[in-house]
Amino acid sequence: MSATAEIIREPLKKKDLAADHPTWCPGCGDFSVLALYFKLIQNRGIHQEKIATVAGIGCSSRFPYFVQSHGVHFIHGRALPFATGVAMSRPDLDLFVFGGDGDAFSIGGNHFTHCARKNINLTYVVMDNSVYGLTKKQTSPTSPIGFKSKTDMWGAVDQPINPLKQAIAAGATFVARTTHTNPKHLLAMMEAAMDHNGFGFIECLSECTEFYNGAFDASNPRKGGEFLEVPADHDPTNETEAYDLAGQPFPGHFGIFYQVDRPSKQDREKTINAKFLEKTKDLEAHQILQQNFDKMK
Amino acid sequence: MSDSPATQEVVSESPKVSKVTEAVIRIAGNSQDGIQSIGGFLAQLAGRSEQEVMTFMTIPATISGGPSIFQVRIGSGEVLTSGDDADVLMPFYQHSYENHIGFLKEGGIVLYDSSHVEPDPELLQKYRHIGCPIAERTVEAIGGTAKDKGKNIFALGLVARMFDLDAAKLEGLIAERFKGKASSITTTALTAFHAGYGYPLTTLEEIYAFEEPKARDTDQVVCNGNDALGYGILAAGVRFGAGYPITPWSDIMELLRRELPKYDGIFVQCEDEIAAVSMAIGAGWGGRVAVTGSSGPGISLKGEAIGWAVMAEIPLIVIDVQRGGPSTGMPTNVEQSDLNIAVFGGHGDSPRVVIAPSSVEDCFYTAIEAVNLAREYSTPVIILSDQAIATRIEAFAMPKLQELCQDISPDLTPREDHKPYDLSAPDGITHHAPPGTYIKSGKYPIATGLEHDEMGHPSGSPKMHQDMSAKRRSKLQALSRKLPLPEVFGPEEGNVLLIGWGSTQGSLREATEQARKAGDSISCLTMRHIHPMPEGLENIFDGFNHVFVVENNDEGLYGYGQLCGLMRAKFANPKIVGINKTDGLTWRVKDVLAHVQSKLEELKS
Numbered sequence: 001m002s003a004t005a006e007i008i009r010e011p012l013k014k015k016d017l018a019a020d021h022p023t024w025c026p027g028c029g030d031f032s033v034l035a036l037y038f039k040l041i042q043n044r045g046i047h048q049e050k051i052a053t054v055a056g057i058g059c060s061s062r063f064p065y066f067v068q069s070h071g072v073h074f075i076h077g078r079a080l081p082f083a084t085g086v087a088m089s090r091p092d093l094d095l096f097v098f099g100g101d102g103d104a105f106s107i108g109g110n111h112f113t114h115c116a117r118k119n120i121n122l123t124y125v126v127m128d129n130s131v132y133g134l135t136k137k138q139t140s141p142t143s144p145i146g147f148k149s150k151t152d153m154w155g156a157v158d159q160p161i162n163p164l165k166q167a168i169a170a171g172a173t174f175v176a177r178t179t180h181t182n183p184k185h186l187l188a189m190m191e192a193a194m195d196h197n198g199f200g201f202i203e204c205l206s207e208c209t210e211f212y213n214g215a216f217d218a219s220n221p222r223k224g225g226e227f228l229e230v231p232a233d234h235d236p237t238n239e240t241e242a243y244d245l246a247g248q249p250f251p252g253h254f255g256i257f258y259q260v261d262r263p264s265k266q267d268r269e270k271t272i273n274a275k276f277l278e279k280t281k282d283l284e285a286h287q288i289l290q291q292n293f294d295k296m297k
Numbered sequence: 298m299s300d301s302p303a304t305q306e307v308v309s310e311s312p313k314v315s316k317v318t319e320a321v322i323r324i325a326g327n328s329q330d331g332i333q334s335i336g337g338f339l340a341q342l343a344g345r346s347e348q349e350v351m352t353f354m355t356i357p358a359t360i361s362g363g364p365s366i367f368q369v370r371i372g373s374g375e376v377l378t379s380g381d382d383a384d385v386l387m388p389f390y391q392h393s394y395e396n397h398i399g400f401l402k403e404g405g406i407v408l409y410d411s412s413h414v415e416p417d418p419e420l421l422q423k424y425r426h427i428g429c430p431i432a433e434r435t436v437e438a439i440g441g442t443a444k445d446k447g448k449n450i451f452a453l454g455l456v457a458r459m460f461d462l463d464a465a466k467l468e469g470l471i472a473e474r475f476k477g478k479a480s481s482i483t484t485t486a487l488t489a490f491h492a493g494y495g496y497p498l499t500t501l502e503e504i505y506a507f508e509e510p511k512a513r514d515t516d517q518v519v520c521n522g523n524d525a526l527g528y529g530i531l532a533a534g535v536r537f538g539a540g541y542p543i544t545p546w547s548d549i550m551e552l553l554r555r556e557l558p559k560y561d562g563i564f565v566q567c568e569d570e571i572a573a574v575s576m577a578i579g580a581g582w583g584g585r586v587a588v589t590g591s592s593g594p595g596i597s598l599k600g601e602a603i604g605w606a607v608m609a610e611i612p613l614i615v616i617d618v619q620r621g622g623p624s625t626g627m628p629t630n631v632e633q634s635d636l637n638i639a640v641f642g643g644h645g646d647s648p649r650v651v652i653a654p655s656s657v658e659d660c661f662y663t664a665i666e667a668v669n670l671a672r673e674y675s676t677p678v679i680i681l682s683d684q685a686i687a688t689r690i691e692a693f694a695m696p697k698l699q700e701l702c703q704d705i706s707p708d709l710t711p712r713e714d715h716k717p718y719d720l721s722a723p724d725g726i727t728h729h730a731p732p733g734t735y736i737k738s739g740k741y742p743i744a745t746g747l748e749h750d751e752m753g754h755p756s757g758s759p760k761m762h763q764d765m766s767a768k769r770r771s772k773l774q775a776l777s778r779k780l781p782l783p784e785v786f787g788p789e790e791g792n793v794l795l796i797g798w799g800s801t802q803g804s805l806r807e808a809t810e811q812a813r814k815a816g817d818s819i820s821c822l823t824m825r826h827i828h829p830m831p832e833g834l835e836n837i838f839d840g841f842n843h844v845f846v847v848e849n850n851d852e853g854l855y856g857y858g859q860l861c862g863l864m865r866a867k868f869a870n871p872k873i874v875g876i877n878k879t880d881g882l883t884w885r886v887k888d889v890l891a892h893v894q895s896k897l898e899e900l901k902s
């Protein structure tokens with residue numbers, strides 16, 4: 001892995017990072033997330049070959065095609081477990097996972113919970129448009145009650161999921177909320193999530209202009225709404241306070257709701273392995289295995 | 298044993314010692330009696346004494362217990378199966394006596410626990426009955442009120458006496474087993490053993506001693522198929538695994554969880570099988586083939602992700618320890634009914650490799666082969682083991698670990714350029730560049746489940762889908778040309794060729810041997826490479842009038858078992874016929890022979 005150390009590097013330009021032209025509809029909120037991802041990589045001087053961009057299925061999940069990095073377009077809802085496999089076996093990479101609200105909280109809901117509690121070291125941005133975009137306007141797990149879709153023609157009736165509460169309850173260690181209409185804030189949240197050791201989760205409101213136009217106007221000052229940051233006196237290590245704040249009615253607040261230090265799964269596994277490696281570090285694999293076979297003689 | 302032609306008397310003081318070449322001992326009781334460990338000790342002793350050994354056991358699916366048996370066959374010569382019928386039956390309870398007496402050879406010995414078993418007076422003539430108050434004597438010997446603890450070790454002592462086994466070696470094994478536990482535990486176990494060994498079996502007129510086995514030039518190891526498979530995965534260089542518990546796969550994940558840290562590897566217990574397969578694929582994409590596994594229900598859950606690995610051409614190992622299905626089915630019984638899901642269980646055209654180990658020893662080597670095929674052909678490989686191989690114990694030659702262990706760390710050498718799905722690659726075989734690989738052209742690859750172009754970017758072109766489907770198929774066709782043909786056990790020409798796969802190999806071979814001794818023209822072979830099959834099998838079939846595919850699965854709607862159906866489809870040869878059963882038990886030799894006879898008669902009429 002040291003082979004790449006000698007590569008002479010120029011700072012990455014946006015054109016180095018842009019791959020396929022995005023297939024999103026004009027005005028789609030996902031464009032901002034992509035633009036700020038490029039910025040993040042440039043700002044942090046991440047080596048291009050070390051970036052791993054992973055996604056599931058959905059409009060938002062097409063993300064990796066638009067980035068010049070090792071990328072993965074996996075199956076619907078399973079980007080997190082895929083990324084966990086990458087994170088656990090390749091801790092040297094900078095790992096980013098992108099996806100939609102359906103991908104994250106419906107088909108992938110169970111994985112979200114477990115990835116959060118395991119505190120896998122990666123950054124996860126859910127581009128929440130409160131609708132199924134790719135499959136053309138069905139109700140999503142974050143659609144508000146009353147939202148008219150092709151599967152709820154009389155208005156959605158099921159209680160929507162609150163992604164932040166879900167994350168806090170699951171044991172996530174970094175929980176933030178942002179919106180595509182505030183690029184500066186979005187970038188700041190991505191940087192903070194990336195710097196966090198463990199599961200860095202961001203819910204990013206990302207409007208689907210095609211199927212849920214105006215969904216988030218109430219949070220956009222340019223549309224007469226209000227963008228309220230998390231109050232300055234909020235203690236992000238206080239779980240119940242964070243939970244209460246997350247429960248505010250829309251448009252609610254933006255910023256880091258919850259952040260605590262807890263060893264990531266990688267850290268914990270490393271501690272376990274270190275104990276064993278003390279005994280086996282000078283042995284070749286076949287010598288370690290021979291010890292087991294000798295016991296079976 | 299009793300009818301063994303090699304039995305000969307040895308002049309000695311009482312009791313008389315008879316030499317035997319092999320013996321089948323069946324111990325029947327409840328699952329909490331520790332029956333498995335008696336069998337385990339016997340098997341390990343046999344292995345250390347250079348004997349061949351094979352075991353068979355049943356365990357109830359519930360923890361609260363239920364009837365359980367352990368059968369062990371020890372032989373000084375070749376042992377192919379765990380034996381159809383027992384020479385000695387050791388029933389702990391009345392129900393064990395009643396349910397298993399039918400599995401005793403005529404003239405066989407019933408060594409029963411007289412504290413719990415009342416023998417059937419009508420059977421006293423047919424079998425030699427020897428009673429011993431096992432439960433009572435154990436309590437007497439080790440004291441305390443733990444009424445059933447130690448009974449198994451007492452019984453082991455009885456068997457050791459009866460077969461003139463090496464008591465010192467057994468004591469050693471017992472001490473090894475309890476190493477690290479409180480010394481009182483070892484002492485208690487040894488006390489129970491000595492009590493059993495010294496119990497005056499007054500009605501036992503003779504004891505038995507095994508013939509010296511032929512000397513071997515390598516050490517033998519003794520383990521079950523799940524262990525062999527797990528260690529094979531480690532030898533292959535796999536350092537990441539993910540799974541969700543399910544019987545009988547769990548043993549493998551527990552082994553990997555325990556062992557991988559020694560190699561700086563990790564096994565992750567996941568929230569479900571979908572997460573497990575996804576993680577394994579993620580690690581594979583990361584650059585090192587990873588393993589996941591399950592049994593029936595979990596294999597169904599993994600289907601979509603395996604299809605992704607086919608499409609994105611990412612190596613992956615999936616172990617399926619088959620059990621009775623469908624659905625929750627028969628969790629602790631054997632069946633070979635996942636062949637179809639292994640071969641065809643993906644939507645779309647999704648060719649993958651399927652291999653079935655044919656013995657405990659083969660489990661170890663199959664794991665290594667699977668990893669190498671997955672890497673070489675950039676494909677998921679499914680290892681089809683089954684409950685019978687997984688749980689039975691066999692002795693086999695110590696593998697040459699230094700030669701076999703391999704390092705499969707990813708190669709991250711920078712490249713000028715990389716085309717992950719190059720259509721001009723010979724036989725369609727390409728390899729992905731793992732993340733971390735610097736690509737000078739600045740064009741980075743995407744791994745995707747969408748149909749894609751040569752760079753991995755989505756393509757809806759009809760021609761591209763046609764070409765890429767052909768690419769994914771032709772690499773496995775290339776593999777089929779390289780695979781060795783299975784060896785024919787018996788002459789290469791004759792009347793009947795029996796084909797089996799997986800755990801039935803021993804039964805088919807023993808049936809073949811017996812039939813040939815009786816003058817019937819039967820040979821057999823084992824299919825290890827289920828999909829793709831090696832090229833050229835038709836030439837083997839040409840040597841026989843009939844090809845019977847013997848499987849532990851149902852004959853299906855069209856009259857063919859799962860491998861049989863695949864072979865009918867490939868060879869369109871009407872002489873390929875199926876022999877099937879679905880009773881959840883391994884094929885007994887006499888059942889194979891009876892089915893072959895009736896199939897031949899059926900075909901005549």
Ligand SMILES: Cc1ncc(C[n+]2csc(CCOP(=O)(O)OP(=O)(O)O)c2C)c(N)n1
Pocket residue numbers: 057058059060061076099100101102103104127129131132133134135140
């Ligand atoms: C197993 C499976 N079920 C269903 C689908 C169809 N499907 C693709 S994307 C999607 C929903 C996408 O919604 P979301 O995750 O919110 O992403 P968005 O398109 O809104 O960005 C569905 C249902 C699929 N690809 N795979």
Ligand code: SF4
Pocket residue numbers: 023024025027028029030059060129133134207208209210211
């Ligand atoms: S359908 Fe909606 S989410 Fe999808 S690209 Fe268009 S605007 Fe974006």
Ligand SMILES: [Mg+2]
Pocket residue numbers: 058100101102127128129130131132133140
């Ligand atoms: Mg959505």
